[in-house]
Amino acid sequence: MVLFSEMFVSRLIGIPVVDKLQEHVGEVRDIILSLGEVFPKVTGLLLRWPEGAVVLMSEIELVGQQFVVTKAVKERIVYTKLREGEVRLVKDLMDKQIVDTEGARVIRVNDLKLAKVGQDVRLIAADVGFKGLLRRLGWLEMISFVLGIFKKQVPDTLIGWDHVEQLKTDKAKGIITVPTKHLSEMHPSDIASVISQVHSEEKTAIFTSLSEKTAAEALHELEPKIQALLLMTIDTKRALSILDKMPVDEVADVLGDLPSENAENFLRLMKPKKAGEVRKLLKHPDETAGGLMTTEFIVLPHDLTTQQAIEKMRAEAVEAETIYYIYFTDDGGKLIGVISLRDLIVAPPDTKIDKVMSKNLITVEPETDQKTVAAIISKYNLLAVPVVDKAGKIMGIITVDDVIDFILPPISRRIRHMLG
Amino acid sequence: MRIPRFRRLWLFLLILGPGLIAAIAGNDAGGTATYSIVGANYGYHMLWMLLLVGISLIVIQEMCARMGVVTGKGLSDLIREEFGVRWTFFAMAILLVANIAVTISEFAGIAASLEIFGITRYLSVPVMVMLIWFLMTRGSYKGVERIFIAMCFIYVAYIFSGVMARPDWGLALRSTFTPSFSFDINFILIAIAMVGTTVTPWMQFYLQSSVVEKGIKIKQYRYQRWDVILGSIIAVIIAFFIVVACAAVLFPRGIVIHEAKEAAMALRPFAGNYAYLLFALGLFASSTLGASILPLSSSYAICEAFGWENGISKKFDEAPIFFTLYTLLIVIGGGVVLFPNTHLISIMLFSQTANGILFPFILIFMLLLVNKKRLMGEYVNSKFNNFIAGSTAIVLILLTIFLIIATITGKVT
16 A cells, blocks of 8 residues: 555545546545544545445555555455444544644644555644645645745644544544543643633533543633533532542632532532531632631641641641641630741651740631732732631631732733633 | 522523624614615615514524534534535635624714714724724723623614604504515615624624523523524614604605714604714714624634634734734724715615625525534424525525616616
8 A cells, every 4th residue: 555655635535546447436535544543544435436435445555646546446346334433534523623732722623634654544643724724725836836936835733643632522423532641641720721712512521531630620720600511511420529639618619600509419419528618618708718718727736746746747638738837726726826847847856836836827817808818928928828717716728829819910910811 | 390480580691691782783883874774765665674684583593592502613613614614714705704894884883973973083983993902902891891782772762762753653564564675776785784784694603602602501592592582672673663763754854864963863753952962872882882893703703713723812922813803804994984085874884785795605504504413403493494594595695686687787766
């Protein structure tokens, strides 16, 4: 089987198929692909005439620029039929949206590039640029000629198929089953940005393909509207395990944006302890300290030695959102001191916590406005600030990442918005 | 499942929007001018046509919203995915030409409305071009959009004015249900404009993407459906009363509309000496709304179809084609109005005629898509929908052929 170096699918469609005696056999209608490898292999050609007939690549002698030549003579060509679930390049990939996992963006396929790799013809790249569009319109030669006069070229924008993620949706009836390996290797924030760019069905498709941990991280980065859409379209059981992997303050954020019925539904099904904490957080308006805080932090009694405190901290660390500050309460549960991880570790092991902890506490109340919280964190250079009630009892903490958007000057927020 | 009544209402209000906005923005500069001219030149004679256009507006908008809900994709996305690059190029060229025409008419509307206050277009148009450009790219658009939409309700004044002008209701009703046609250039031009201003190409693209953006599920579709139907009905009722008011006030006096001021007189029975002010405000608001939505929605549609980066919150280097298109549309829209001696009312009317001539092409794409079982499943068009939408396309094509024949034979009255 011979293929002239590289070839674009748009050029192949509609060219005649002839047998080895140059006898006309039919015309190429589509190209059939077998998925599963990084660069998928072309397995056959679907012909326009005879209708629905498939010629396997093993029957083909040459795929040229002008025509395709079969190995056998016309009468002896073995045709097969299109099988259920086979992927067709023109019908299933051309003009559709794909995810460029390297650039973390969604783009449209203008053309597809095939190349001979060893003995096989494989799909090696998607053309997503102007050149592909012009080729499809049949204007490439003309425009290249005009640009050539000015010593310019039509820029090539090919994305290697190894960087492409095909979106699988119900509408495409599950034909495409590329492993979503590439996608899950991306950073959750990048995944979130891809999700926000695709159609609603594909949003669900991508989200479902993620591991629970990645899904949990990506979910929080999304806009409330999209979060609601995703949580309500995916399987409830899965939604619950994803929520379980998220810190309580993020769960509260997400549920707070759902219609109350649906939020209540999730709360009822969640683990009672976590649900209780989320409920507590949900009582506070979004834009106040109470709405921002998490209840997953480390609080210990004050009468420990630093060694004991470190051990206790280690035991609780998994559950906590931050371990850089450890808070201490008196016997009545009133917040009386805080110590940074650094100070805790450098202090001699048998020192009493009372001696080393900072008693000069900066706190906020649950009603404090989020902007004020941000201002306080920024002013005192804190990583987190505790939220205490009127009686001085600690209710939760707010970490710097929850208010970073208010600390950054507007211009860098704009950039961040663009990046995400 | 039974949904409590208050919750149903809440759902409805939540979804309410795209259909209403699209329909209201349809009564823009071109719409106001066209309906006013219809009333002033032909009295009640063309009302029967408005009734039919109203029906096709409801059917076509509903079709469009349904397609958005079922496929979750915008119209230009669908055209690209189903018909390939060449047809997409064709459809987008049609859309671009039609939208440039409408954008020009919106700026003509802005110029005309402010000329009532004695502000020259050489000042108002450049200022508005820049203002709109900055408003949209700097992202403070949503709030401003609401203000303009609210201001568009000024057109409700036409309903009062139409009633207070004591029109000949018997004649008006009879004309609504008895067709009359005249085979001359002006009549055909205005007839095409009337269809073209009520059901426009841009509205389909705008409506479908808004519906998709809202992420409405098929279960909630019936609410979306009412939004679209209600919006269309309101739009047609207002159009009806613009025609009636003009037919009652201007037609008997033989006033032909040359300038916005003359059109404004139709509001006299209701607003007296404030008619000019009211008319100018309404025209200004609806034109500005149109001039803001149109260039943006065209750029989105075109960039989506070809897979170019788009988004108003992006930087210029990230989405160069998007911003170039957007800027170009606004600048051309404003620029054409500034040519010396251009007649604003004619611009508004002819741009709607252009829309009417181009719309069948887009409508045919829509009909092909909405009847694809693979895309729409059980939600493919009913025979009735196909009949109404198909007839609209055929009638527009026939009218265009008549127009060409009438132009060649030179039959002008």
